Ligand SMILES: Nc1nc2c(ncn2[C@@H]2O[C@H](COP(=O)(O)OP(=O)(O)OP(=O)(O)O)[C@@H](O)[C@H]2O)c(=O)[nH]1
Ligand SMILES: [Mg+2]
Ligand SMILES: [Zn+2]
């Protein structure tokens with residue numbers, strides 16, 4: 031028996047890159063039953079509706095110090111979340127501004143969760159300056175490399191020079207990773223992936239987003255589904271939906287940038303929402 | 309002439325072969341007078357009797373009494389190893405005084421597990437801890453070794469490094485971990501089958517029930533009780549739990565207040581709250597520490613906070629200055645943005661709370677020292693004693709600057725023995741390895757310092773740290789850092805009064821001085837006169853805390 035696993039996103043990016051702003055946009059945009067885990071410095075908070083401090087749920091977070099390697103970790107927080115009577119339909123982990131997204135994402139494999147992808151936010155107005163700072167350069171580079179989807183934020187206040195610089199740095203570090211310019215609302219739309227009319231580009235950016243829903247004419251086999259997903263053009267930055275397979279099983283498809291996960295789910299097929307960015 | 313102050317019935321004089329006070333104006337004596345748990349005087353028996361005290365306790369007549377050892381960096385978690393069978397390489401004393409032999413091969417480990425399995429109901433988890441393959445010459449531990457012990461229980465072997473666990477086939481099956489499992493940290497053999505290794509906590513958490521069982525032990529009262537017992541056995545009279553969240557957890561705080569207050573609790577405890585959360589949570593944390601302080605008592609103190617800036621050197625997660633690591637990949641990781649350190653620390657500094665900052669790497673030491681410099685410019689505090697803890701790779705320039713700023717260091721000198729060979733050959737290379745935990749240079753520079761064991765990372769006890777600082781021998785018995793050796797006198801002060809100083813506790817503990825607590829470590833031999841290589845082998849009788857003797861249970865096996 032396979033229990034359904036809760037799709038879990040990691041939202042990472044340096045200090046002030048817009049992670050909380052995005053999550054609040056997602057929640058106020060009507061996404062329901064989303065649990066948010068905020069992993070501040072050495073600390074993890076759970077809040078299913080709003081992001082705020084709840085000391086009752088405060089648990090120490092694992093870090094590189096051996097003495098803190100067990101107990102009170104992000105895993106414990108996630109287990110506690112799954113112990114609750116209502117299981118969320120999506121979990122979002124806001125990583126701390128210096129976290130290595132890959133080490134946070136490692137926790138999305140624990141029993142009850144299924145990794146849905148790592149989105150790394152890049153502050154277009156600050157990144158190139160920060161990247162010149164030797165103290166934090168490797169932290170930033172590690173974040174970029176760990177992304178499945180890169181999202182430029184604050185394109186409204188970034189200068190052209192800053193935008194060009196950041197694009198150069200980022201594409202050199204992660205040439206294969208889809209990168210889009212976003213606002214918090216666009217990002218919420220991307221993650222939530224509900225069928226939606228066209229979305230206007232972020233100010234100062236050229237990415238235009240559109241979404242459509244694909245229905246298979248007959249239930250595909252698992253292989254056919256995989257072939258379909260693999261053949262999608264590079265402009266598709268997000269795919270999500272429940273598909274009935276030819277053997278009768280239903281799977282939840284979660285594709286975020288170049289991350290893909292299929293997990294068993296006990297729910298009616300919805301077709302696949304495909305969001306492209308041009 | 310007898311003192312005019314009338315002697316009380318609780319007054320007592322302990323006699324000893326020798327008393328070492330760590331008080332330079334009266335460094336030694338042969339008797340100590342105690343009143344109300346405090347030192348009334350140290351000197352000759354006659355001098356002590358001149359207070360009019362007739363109650364003479366001669367149980368320590370043949371022992372050495374020293375100023376009680378002060379551990380400025382350990383973790384209450386050390387107490388939970390009482391609940392989990394120990395399977396490490398070195399023999400280790402359990403809180404009840406029992407000495408567990410080291411495990412010298414994977415076969416021996418399997419035997420230990422088999423012994424537990426025969427008395428464990430089928431299907432119930434078996435968890436053992438402290439396994440240390442770094443010293444083993446035998447084959448690498450895999451699920452197959454554990455399957456030889458049992459195929460009917462999940463087995464979880466928690467390694468000493470804290471970064472690795474090995475589970476058996478039963479557990480792999482229980483958690484559906486098969487070939488191609490996508491989680492990072494799951495180990496595979498040459499045939500693509502999981503070999504049972506789970507690297508780092510995220511992967512260990514795949515073994516959900518066992519991982520959670522370990523985590524739950526941390527806030528148990530029994531863990532605090534056992535922590536106290538293991539500190540007593542190690543001769544520690546003041547122990548710091550560096551990095552607790554008691555200020556955020558009323559229930560755990562109440563439990564700790566009550567547990568440490570009990571007369572049977574053998575050690576004075578410093579609970580250092582950990583700086584966690586977002587920057588704007590810090591003023592609230594200050595308030596909570598103030599409020600915790602209202603619950604402090606003679607055996608529980610809240611003078612400092614702890615902040616963590618990076619990882620560990622052997623884990624390659626410490627942030628190290630140019631040229632970085634000697635071999636291996638640099639995973640150096642700041643735990644918070646370096647430019648925010650000062651904002652995190654400001655409220656504590658302004659409130660007069662001492663700050664101990666975990667910096668293993670040289671980069672993080674620099675960031676912390678620079679932050680303190682800025683805070684001092686903003687808010688002068690002449691007596692802050694902010695401390696770089698671990699401080700393993702502090703450079704000389706950093707030590708000079710830290711000295712100028714009035715800071716301290718707390719060196720993890722046990723690393724010289726436990727991982728010194730690895731640091732020389734693998735992590736930082738010979739040059740920097742010789743200069744790690746540089747006590748000798750700190751003395752030349754004039755930077756006050758102490759040592760710590762970081763128990764449970766290494767076993768508690770200052771005889772071992774002093775032995776390391778004096779002899780600088782690695783596990784393979786080579787000298788690492790001849791010029792960083794210090795004298796036994798310096799080592800003794802680092803383990804007592806200088807540790808108390810950086811905890812802002814030196815007016816209460818750390819030396820046997822009139823008016824301070826009568827806290828003593830009771831030894832069979834004098835660390836000053838034994839062969840320096842024997843310092844760590846001196847038998848510990850136990851301690852005296854507030855004038856009350858706490859004997860280490862002697863386990864006859
Ligand atoms: N101009 C502009 N400001 C933004 C944008 N997104 C976020 N901000 C602002 O940037 C600041 C930081 O945003 P947060 O959402 O708190 O960033 P964060 O990544 O959660 O920050 P930390 O959790 O502290 O690392 C806030 O003042 C936001 O209002 C954007 O697209 N444009
Ligand atoms: Mg945030
Ligand atoms: Zn530490």
Ligand SMILES: [Zn+2]
Pocket residue numbers: 095097381382383550762
């Ligand atoms: Zn520690």
